[in-house]
Amino acid sequence: MVAKVRMCGFVGIVNGNDEDRSDFDLMLSSIRHRGPDDSSFYIDEDSGVFLGSRRLSILDLSENGRMPMFNEGRTVVVCQNGEIYNYPELKNTLQEKGHKFLSGSDTEVIVHGYEEWGNDVFTKLQGMFAIVIYNLHKKKIILARDRVGIKPLYYLKHGNRIYFSSEAKSFNCIHDFSFRNNLDYENVDNLLGFMFLPKSGETIIKGVKKLLPGHYLEIDVYDQELTETKYWELPTQFGKTPSFDEAVEELNELLVKTVKSHLMSDVPLGVLLSGGLDSSLLTALVKKVTDSPVITFTAKFNHKFNESVYATEVADFLETKHEEIFIDASSINKNIEKYIRDFDDLTTFDGGLLTTKILCEEIKKKGVTVLLLGEGADEIFGGYSWFGLSQAPLSMLPRKLQACLYYYALSRNITYKPGEYYKYWIDMYDKNFTHDTFRNISSVELRIQLPNHLLMKVDKASMASSVEARVPYLDHKLVEYAYGLPREYKLKGALYSSSAVNEKHILRRVASKYLPVAMISRKKRGFMMPMDDVLKADYDKVKDYVYAKDSIARNVMSQQAIEGLFEKSRFGLLNMQREYLLWRLFLLEVWGKEYGR
Incomplete structure (x- = not known):
């Protein structure tokens, strides 16, 4: 099985001059792993705008597919990191409106889409992306990030210049700026305590910010003014609720369609299989929509918590080409410096951080360039024990008390000064409060836990090995559909039951179409080394x-x-x-x- 892929990364400077050229070259070199095949750049000397891109392009290796990419009049310039899964449909729409395409690249859809719709183009894109657009007429730079934060995008205002990059490490290349001399010790403290930075947009480096998911940032080239705008949020209005059986069929159809869109393929593709519900169903869906052999990978440890046998059972049942990757503690410590270099802003201290990195490194050695993962299902279908707070009688408690209980359920992950994070978490829950407790928790998980923790880990671990990670469960149409389903479709059984079958109820029902009951009734699996x-x-x-x-x-x-x-x-x-x-x-x-x- 193969996948169309164009792994990329980009960097840029606003208000630069000839003296910045050396910094710019170093910044571009720092993200070589995101696109080892090609490097190109554009400099507008009159306005001091520098744009550079790296790519590993399998889909379109021609000059027409290179980035930065221009429109016909060379008044719009675009760089992109990610994949636009609905680009064929958008391309047809734009061609009907008279736009002419010169390449098979999905980036060209963004170029012409911006010409046609302006900043509304981001609302029409379905995929994972970080984008920079330079409008030469208006002298505006627009940075945009996908709805749930699958792809990262950083920016820094330093002196009279603005810098941006797919990775924070690029800013450590600036001659008069260094990470060590600009540490934000308050955020270092937060990171030590909470495993990741819960404050969206923050890093442990002063001045370095992450663009928020579902937002775009306009930069005025002349005065360096920044204006951030939200273009997407979780729905607040829902249509008629289908019956549970109808919802199962609708969800199954949507999952099949979503997985199929994520398999646009020209290079070898694999699935990361833990043996738990999410990755097992994902593997089964991949098997359903492709005639090509399915390759699966799992981690194998040499300790009592090794659970690779469950992944092997699923792989045998689905008849995949299955590979176990052995990971031991001594190899982690031996290579710790090399591994940690890839986690440039140290956004997360997740226990699976280095495990994921090693897996991606070994998977790349086996010739696989695209990897599908099951991230996101827990957040939208209720896969954590604290979603049990949404069941009566707790759901009838005052919202402040609900928030306190939610925080208490999370506190086992807080290793240091737990009281320091209490007010922030309570305020976050309170600010996004609705009368549906399940949706309150899901909303916080989607906007805090996912983009600041799990997705950062996945992107950095995979891209450092020149592997593109795709997360079908986080397709925004699937997220919106799942978010609109009633709580009782997702949770079943007694409050805080330890039984796995009570979580992600509707997802298990879909999975029962493809897998035996024993395989979909296991508790959560992961790739965690003690x-x-x-x-x-x-x-x-x-x-x-x-x-x-x-x-x-x-x-x-x-x-x-x-x-x-x-x-x-x-x-x-x-x-x-x-x-x-x-x-x-x-x-x-x-x-x-x-x-x-």
Whole structure:
């Protein structure tokens, strides 16, 4: 099975001059892995606009497919990172309106779409994308990001210039700007405690921002004014509710259509299979819509939590070409510096961070360039235990109390100063409150957990290995449909039941069309390595990093607290939260050395 793919990355400078050329070249080189085949750029010397792009292009290798891409009059310039899945339909629409196309590239749809619809073009795109458009007539730069934040986009206002890039590491190439000298210690503190930065748009580097999902940012080239606009949000109005059986059929049809659109293929494609519901159903759907052999991959560990056998059972049932990738703690510690270099803004400390990176690296070695993953299903179908708060009688509690209980359910992930995050989380829940508790929780998960945590991990781990990750469950039409379904279609059974079959009820019903009951009734699976294995694999190395005189940790924690962690760790007395804190401190210090200029 093969997939059409154009992995790309782009960088840019606004209000630059000849002195910025060296910085610009370094910025473009820093994202080479996002597109190792080709590099091209455009410079408007009169306005000081620099645009550079890298690509790995399989779909259209001609000059007409290169980016930056222009319209016929060379008044609109576009760079894109991602895939537009509905570009054939949009291309037909634009051709009917008189637009002429010179390539088979989906980027050209954005060029002509912007000519036709202006900034409304973003509302018509179905896919994952980060986009920059330069309007030479209006002297405006427009940055845009897809609805749920699958593709990242960073920007920095520094001095009298504005910089933007697909990856934050590009800004560390600026001659008078460095990560280490611009650390935001408040956000470092937040990151240590919460595993990821819950404040959308924030990073641990002062001045470096992430464009919010579902937003576009206009930059006035002359005065560098920034105007951010939301172009998408979750629906608030819903049509007639179908019966449960009708919803099952509608969801199945939508899933089949969505997966099919994600399989536009010219290069080898695989599926990351954990053996849980989401990835197993995804694999079954891929099997349904293609006649080509399906390749699946899973992680195999050498500890008691190894669950690769479940993925193998699904692969055998679906007759996929299945590969197990062995991961052990010693290999992680041995290559920790190389791995952590790819997580440039250290947005997340997820336990599966490095596991995902190693998987993608090995998958690329096996010749696979596109990888489908099951991320997003938990957030839209109720796959976390705290969605149980939406069931009566808790759903009838005052919203502030609902928010408190939601926070309490999440607090097991908070390793450090849990009280510090309480007010922020309560305010976030309160600000997006509706009278449907399930939708309240789903909304926060979609806007906080996904873009700031899971999707950042997936993009950085995959693109660092020149693998394009696709997440069909997060197609915005599927998200909107699932969001509009009643809670009782998603949750079934007793409040906070430990039974997996009570979660994602409608998704399990769809999966029953393709898989045996035993395979769709298992609890959540993932690719998580116990941190104690990694820490113990080279304890002295961990200690050397965290105890270093110039350690970042010394700016947010007392020496006594740090020593206490190591003392308890030495005797095996750390609970899970404190173990994760030690792991995060280790990664933070490795990152600090890698980006320490």
